[in-house]
Amino acid sequence: MLGMSETELGPTAASQGGGRAADGIIAQLEVMIVSGELVDGSTLPPERELMARFGASRTVVREALTTLTSRGFLEHRPRFRPIVRKPTYDIVLQGVDGMVRHLMASRSSVRNLYEMRLFVEKGLVRETALHARRDDIRALRAALVANETAIDDSEAFYRTDVAFHAVLYRVPRNPIFPAIHDAYTSWLAPHWGRMLRSPERNAANYRQHQAILAAVLDRDPDGAEEAMTRHLEAAWELVRVTFDGEQT
């Protein structure tokens, strides 16, 4: 592909397609990245070399790089060489980050997202109660212990709290779930950060986690779902008050 004729793949592809010249470059780089020809983590050649390779101006090359970056195929830090990134579920979700953050500006959107989380975690605990393996249970126990240990340190507790829920997302062994969890936590974090915390509240939280695990150990999906619902709705109440004044 390096030996391609730029009169064929470059200008031609651009003009016929009606699209921009950058599209051709984007497509080619995309293929190279996905196919592994460009190794994940490696850096791209300098722009001036790319323009030679693709027979395009720097303008076009840079437009291609910009687009690929926002599509998640490249990591383009201000003054550094672009780094090749093979799309993963995490990066996919990261891609919508900006938009979601704006959606999050309104209270109703936060509630919508939180409902999604509630929905997912209800399903997850059911799944866990029904199909958890020994090591899942072990992980849950461990997370709970860490939880308890951190009750007096709200900062640390928050982390162990997130970690507890993360265990549930790993139960289905489907990589999409952990990616979703990461997205949730990062999107909801700003609101959770404003939530007042205290050892008492942490302890309450801990007990709710405990109840969830208990139901899971009983292999009781309905009970687990109910415990999870109570847990998350309680958390929502604490967050909701931070919205005072905001209407939408």
Add this chain to the structure above:
Amino acid sequence: MLGMSETELGPTAASQGGGRAADGIIAQLEVMIVSGELVDGSTLPPERELMARFGASRTVVREALTTLTSRGFLEHRPRFRPIVRKPTYDIVLQGVDGMVRHLMASRSSVRNLYEMRLFVEKGLVRETALHARRDDIRALRAALVANETAIDDSEAFYRTDVAFHAVLYRVPRNPIFPAIHDAYTSWLAPHWGRMLRSPERNAANYRQHQAILAAVLDRDPDGAEEAMTRHLEAAWELVRVTFDGEQT
């Protein structure tokens, strides 16, 4: 903001921030779009006017436009004026379209995504069985009738099939769900398209839908979930065979 001093907001913001100059413009336009100052559907001023407004070169202005476009805030067709687009849940998911399609190249990824769908729809039917309103039920019945009517026309049947499931996604009254449904169907469509169809299979599908509705009417979440699981796993079997030969 139009009367801003370009020596302050333009170059300065760029150089101090360490980021690119485009970032400032991106941020400003983003705010204007989200705040509604730039009306959704309206067109942006010409690039040459924007460069005057923002005190930046066309290079930078165009980079901002490109980025905003791939972030879903603008719709930028090749030779036309960019159109303002307020982000919606649909557009958010559309944004990751390209990456997901690549992920979908491997069989395991398709399975992962399909499992997610199964997970979601299991939760949805439970929700429906427990909390469906009269009009939800009505919509399900209607979808089922349309379903039956189209049994002999595989093309039409596929549409009514999708429509049936779509009803479930509307039950929670959370706009994120329908957006997810659209995403699923568009991402999985290429594989579903390859699936062999016939009136017999359509009829079987119809009966499965019927079973789901029956369980919902019985207000039986477990039964509904089971019916849904059977339904989707059966469909998966039909799709799976189209993967023959592919390993990953």
Add this chain to the structure above:
DNA sequence: TTCGTTATTTTGGTATGACCAAATTGCGTC
């Protein structure tokens, strides 16, 4: 020789100015 330091060269970010082709606008005609 090795490790820091300092020159030098690359390289990315931005600005200009120009050109073409398609889109838009304006105008004169039917």
Add this chain to the structure above:
DNA sequence: GACGCAATTTGGTCATACCAAAATAACGAA
């Protein structure tokens, strides 16, 4: 007032130039 053609705008692309930061090479001290 509808229609078609000419003039003007506007978006896409290129070439060039400059600066500052980054990468690299050269160099001197330990």
